[in-house]
Amino acid sequence: MNVMVVPGQRLSNRQINNMYLTILQALNSEQWKTRGRVECHCGQPALYTCGQCELPDLCRMCMVEAHLGSPLHKIREWSERAQSYACVSLRELGLRxxxxxxxxxxxxxxxxxxxxxxxxxxxxxxxxxxxxxxxxxxxxxxxxxxxxxxxxxxxxxxxxxxLRQIADRDEGEDLDAEQFDEESESSDAESEAAESSTSE
Ligand SMILES: [Zn+2]
Ligand SMILES: [Zn+2]
Ligand SMILES: [Zn+2]
Incomplete structure (x- = not known):
């Protein structure tokens, strides 16, 4: 993954969308991050990591407790055998x-x-x-x-x-369409295909 942003740079909605897709691909790949801390602050093995909040790696219980207000976050579980992370849902970890x-x-x-x-x-x-x-x-x-x-x-x-995210994105797309008039139709089609695949 190589996402470069220059400080102060104003990103178009299309650029943000492409960055989002790149990061999603990285999150879905086997080795999207290196192993973080190995022990949770409670002393249990820290086998879980969240791709959406700035938490250190945590044990199952602490990860569930930290996500009672955000049960839709994407969690990954570390496998010692495979030496990599794999997806696991918070529901599977016991979150209610x-x-x-x-x-x-x-x-x-x-x-x-x-x-x-x-x-x-x-x-x-x-x-x-x-x-x-x-x-x-x-x-x-x-x-x-x-x-x-x-x-x-x-x-x-x-x-x-x-719903707000979708509404904001669609509003941004309308602005984008005006700003990027000069871009070719083929790149529009590509972008639309990518957007529809992420929103399904
Ligand atoms: Zn999270
Ligand atoms: Zn813990
Ligand atoms: Zn009640």
Whole structure:
């Protein structure tokens, strides 16, 4: 991976998009980073790393705890045998999204699986809906978390942050189209193909 940015340089939306694709490719390759620290601050082996926050490598428990508010982050697990990182979801590491109590666990949870749409695909989450007597309906619980429910049975949702990212990107594309009029049609087609592949 070789992404160069000069300080003060103003990047076009297309350049940012290309950089994003390059970094995504690097994240999907086997050796996207060298091994970080080997021991978590709690003393357990630090086998997990997050590609989206500036955390040091952590153990499973500490990585889950650090992501209760960001359950859609991309985590990688270090394999001593393969001497490389591989993808693992926070759900597989044991993360449960608790609804109805400002993120705290509900004493009467209704556990369900829910698909969340992200910029790079669909992530399945383990969600504990609040089952307390005074609980609001499932849809309102999802909305209170900052997600928008996509079907009537509330088994899939899109985070508002992702909708904002898509809206910002589309707005940037409109500006880009004006700025990059002189560029050839073939590069436009390439860029569109790349964009549609990342948004699926
Ligand atoms: Zn993270
Ligand atoms: Zn730890
Ligand atoms: Zn509850």
């Amino acid at each position: 999204v608790a609804l109805g109590h400002s993120g705290a666990p509900c004493p009467h949870p209704h556990p369900r699986r829910m698909d969340a749409i992200t910029m790079t695909g669909i992530e399945t989450l383990a969600v504990d809906f609040c089952g307390c007597e005074r609980a609001t309906n499932d849809g309102d619980q999802i909305k209170a978390r900052g997600w928008w429910p996509l079907c009537g049975n509330y088994l899939s949702a899109i985070p508002l942050a992702v």
